[in-house]
Amino acid sequence: MGEQVKSEMNIAVVQAYVELGDPDANLKRMLDLMEKAASAEEKPDVIVLPEMWNTGYALDRIRDIADPEGRRLPEQLSAFARSHGIQVVGGSIAENIGGQIYNSMYVFGRNGEQLAKYSKIHLFRLMDEEKHLQAGEQVVSFELEGITAGASICYDIRFPELSRTLALAGAQVLFVPAQWPHPRLHHWRTLLMARAIENQMYVVACNRVGTSGDTDFFGHSMIIDPWGEIVAEGGEEEVILTGKIDRALPGEVRQRIPVFEDRRPRLYF
Numbered sequence: 001m002g003e004q005v006k007s008e009m010n011i012a013v014v015q016a017y018v019e020l021g022d023p024d025a026n027l028k029r030m031l032d033l034m035e036k037a038a039s040a041e042e043k044p045d046v047i048v049l050p051e052m053w054n055t056g057y058a059l060d061r062i063r064d065i066a067d068p069e070g071r072r073l074p075e076q077l078s079a080f081a082r083s084h085g086i087q088v089v090g091g092s093i094a095e096n097i098g099g100q101i102y103n104s105m106y107v108f109g110r111n112g113e114q115l116a117k118y119s120k121i122h123l124f125r126l127m128d129e130e131k132h133l134q135a136g137e138q139v140v141s142f143e144l145e146g147i148t149a150g151a152s153i154c155y156d157i158r159f160p161e162l163s164r165t166l167a168l169a170g171a172q173v174l175f176v177p178a179q180w181p182h183p184r185l186h187h188w189r190t191l192l193m194a195r196a197i198e199n200q201m202y203v204v205a206c207n208r209v210g211t212s213g214d215t216d217f218f219g220h221s222m223i224i225d226p227w228g229e230i231v232a233e234g235g236e237e238e239v240i241l242t243g244k245i246d247r248a249l250p251g252e253v254r255q256r257i258p259v260f261e262d263r264r265p266r267l268y269f
């Protein structure tokens with residue numbers, strides 16, 4: 001008999017500290033935390049990491065420290081996924097592809113197979129991203145054992161067009177790795193909740209913690225359900241945040257308030 005699909009999916013969000021410009025230290029830290037997440041009594045189905053966790057925002061040196069051709073770190077994440085039988089939404093890494101630097105999310109299935117790759121499409125000028133990074137050109141969704149998920153990274157959540165496009169393509173969960181700093185905690189929480197409520201989807205957001213230079217990252221990773229209820233929220237310290245995704249809930253909420261049927265796109269575009 002085939003394995004039964006569980007009605008809920010256990011999520012572990014690794015709200016980690018990131019060492020500025022030290023990919024080796026960050027890889028070690030991330031693998032240790034992932035190991036800890038994997039050994040929880042209730043084993044996660046999915047582990048989620050923060051944005052640019054290999055380098056932090058060491059943009060002045062990014063060309064030298066970004067993952068060469070996006071090989072080493074994706075291989076490590078894939079090996080972890082395979083050896084633990086856990087899906088990995090690998091936050092994002094800075095990678096150097098043929099001399100161009102991208103901020104890219106890699107996603108792996110339980111057998112270590114690559115399910116998706118998404119490169120951040122909206123570059124954040126307040127942190128000079130556009131001077132050092134190349135923007136991605138594709139909107140990306142992927143399947144996690146029957147759940148359709150959408151990819152976005154940090155600043156992307158300021159663009160409701162992206163999450164709406166993903167929702168229209170069937171996404172029931174939006175993943176948001178981030179390095180979002182003070183003083184914009186209010187923006188972070190409000191935007192994440194809005195994306196969940198307006199699209200009637202889960203939002204799983206993983207923000208880093210700690211200080212790099214004069215920038216303070218506040219954590220507050222969140223799992224928000226399609227009603228906009230907070231399933232779990234971190235504080236400002238390193239933590240593995242856990243929560244469940246109920247496969248049926250996005251459909252139930254969309255039936256109760258049929259936002260997608262009530263849209264009038266002819267009038268908006």
Ligand SMILES: O=C(O)CCC(=O)C(=O)O
Pocket residue numbers: 124127153154155156158179180181184187
């Ligand atoms: O939009 C913001 O306020 C923060 C965005 C950000 O830090 C990023 O995209 O890296």
